[in-house]
Amino acid sequence: MRKFLISLALLLGIGSNAHAEFSIPGFELVHTVPRETALATPDLREPLTVWCEMFAAARHEIVLGQFYVAGKTGEAFDQVIAQLDAAxxxxxxxRFLMEEKGKFASDMPTIARLQQIPNMEFRFLDYSKVTGNGIIHAKYFVVDGTAAYVGSQNFDWRSFAHIHETGLRLTDAAIVKQLQQIFEHDWQAQQLVASGQSVPPLNTDVVAADDSQAAFLVASPNAFNPSGVGDSETELQKLLAAAKSDVRVQLLDYAPLGYGPGRTRPYYAVIDDAIRAALARGVKVKLMVSNWNTEKPAIHYLQSLALLPGIEIRIVTLPQASSGFIPFARVIHSKTMSIDGQVAWIGTSNWAGGYLDHSRNLELVLRNEKMAKRVAELHEQTWSSAYAVPIDVLKDYPAPVKGKE
Structure with missing residues (x-):
C-alpha cells in the first residue's frame, strides 16, 4: 500500500517539487506556464497534475465537452489520456462530446485512441446545426457530478506545455450541477442533430445572471442555457458597465468582428461599445492580447481603440521553443479579466463576435478579492515581461505565423 501511495503521489505531482495550491472555497486557480519563458507561478498547480488527479479520483462518470483533440507521443499529456483509459x-x-469542425485542428490517431477506451462513448456535434452558426468552443469536464474543470486549456498537448493558459477546478456544488446540465443538453442535441431534427431553444428571452451570488456561471449561447445559467454576453457588458477604476483583460484575440459566410467579418460592437463606455467614464483599461491578434482587419480595430484616453494595449509574443517551430503554439491563450481588484472573470471565450452570441462557451464570475487580486497579478506578470510590447498605432503589422513557418 505504501508503495502504491508513493507512486500515486509522484504521478499526481504531490511532493517537494509540486506547486502550492491557490484556492478559495469551491475554486482552485490552475495555470500553464509556457516552457522556456521567464514567467513563473509557483503558487498555482498545473493542469497536468489537476486533470490526472481528477480523472484518477473518478468512480462513476466523466463527461467532457471539447473543441478538438491533439496528442503527441512522448509528451506529458499522455498521462491525461492514460488516466482516462484507466478510469x-x-x-x-x-462520454466525450467534441465539435465536428474541430477535426481540422485534431490529431486523428489521438481521437482513435480515445474511442478505444473501455466504457467510452465519443460523439461529434456540428454546433452550427444547433444555433445556425458557431461551434463548441468551451473546454470543460465534470467528474462524478461533484467536481469540474473549466478553462482556456484545450484537450491538446501544447496547452499543457507551450501555451499560456488559465482555468479553474471547481467543487462548488451548484455550479458543477449547472455544468453537468449544459453537457446533458448538448449531448441530447447531438442525438437530435444526428437524426435530422432541430434542437428547440430553452430560452426565447435573454436570461440575466443572478449576480447577487459571490460566484456564478454564465454561458453562451443564451438560447441553449439551462435554467439558472445567465447569458455571458449580457453579463460581460454589465460587469464592464459597473467597473469603477480599472479593468485588466488578457485574451488570445479581441475584435469587434464576427464570422460570416464566405469568410466575411460582420461588425460586432457589443464588447467594444462596453469598453469604450467604461473609458468615457474614466475607467482605466489594460488590454493584453497575443501576437495572433495582429492579423488584418482585427489589428486595425485594436489600433483605433488604442487611441482613446485611458486604455493601454500590449501585444505579447512568446519566444519560439528551442526544439523549433511548433504549429499553433507559443502564444498566450488565457481568457481572464479582473475588475477593480474585486471581481475575477475566467472563461473560454475570445472577445469577438461568434463566441458569446452563437458558440458554446463558459465563463466563471467570482466576486472575491483574493481571486481577483491573483488574476490581476497573473496579468501583471506577463504585462511587465519582455514579451509584452505596447501596440504601435502606425505600424503595418505582418500577418502572424500560426500553423506553419
Whole structure:
C-alpha cells in the first residue's frame, strides 16, 4: 500500500517539487506556464497534475465537452489520456462530446485512441446545426457530478506545455450541477442533430445572471442555457458597465468582428461599445492580447481603440521553443479579466463576435478579492515581461505565423 501511495503521489505531482495550491472555497486557480519563458507561478498547480488527479479520483462518470483533440507521443499529456483509459478500465462511464469542425485542428490517431477506451462513448456535434452558426468552443469536464474543470486549456498537448493558459477546478456544488446540465443538453442535441431534427431553444428571452451570488456561471449561447445559467454576453457588458477604476483583460484575440459566410467579418460592437463606455467614464483599461491578434482587419480595430484616453494595449509574443517551430503554439491563450481588484472573470471565450452570441462557451464570475487580486497579478506578470510590447498605432503589422513557418 505504501508503495502504491508513493507512486500515486509522484504521478499526481504531490511532493517537494509540486506547486502550492491557490484556492478559495469551491475554486482552485490552475495555470500553464509556457516552457522556456521567464514567467513563473509557483503558487498555482498545473493542469497536468489537476486533470490526472481528477480523472484518477473518478468512480462513476466523466463527461467532457471539447473543441478538438491533439496528442503527441512522448509528451506529458499522455498521462491525461492514460488516466482516462484507466478510469474506463475500472468501469467509469465516459462520454466525450467534441465539435465536428474541430477535426481540422485534431490529431486523428489521438481521437482513435480515445474511442478505444473501455466504457467510452465519443460523439461529434456540428454546433452550427444547433444555433445556425458557431461551434463548441468551451473546454470543460465534470467528474462524478461533484467536481469540474473549466478553462482556456484545450484537450491538446501544447496547452499543457507551450501555451499560456488559465482555468479553474471547481467543487462548488451548484455550479458543477449547472455544468453537468449544459453537457446533458448538448449531448441530447447531438442525438437530435444526428437524426435530422432541430434542437428547440430553452430560452426565447435573454436570461440575466443572478449576480447577487459571490460566484456564478454564465454561458453562451443564451438560447441553449439551462435554467439558472445567465447569458455571458449580457453579463460581460454589465460587469464592464459597473467597473469603477480599472479593468485588466488578457485574451488570445479581441475584435469587434464576427464570422460570416464566405469568410466575411460582420461588425460586432457589443464588447467594444462596453469598453469604450467604461473609458468615457474614466475607467482605466489594460488590454493584453497575443501576437495572433495582429492579423488584418482585427489589428486595425485594436489600433483605433488604442487611441482613446485611458486604455493601454500590449501585444505579447512568446519566444519560439528551442526544439523549433511548433504549429499553433507559443502564444498566450488565457481568457481572464479582473475588475477593480474585486471581481475575477475566467472563461473560454475570445472577445469577438461568434463566441458569446452563437458558440458554446463558459465563463466563471467570482466576486472575491483574493481571486481577483491573483488574476490581476497573473496579468501583471506577463504585462511587465519582455514579451509584452505596447501596440504601435502606425505600424503595418505582418500577418502572424500560426500553423506553419
Amino acid at each position: 474506463g478500465r475500472r468501469g467509469v462511464k465516459i
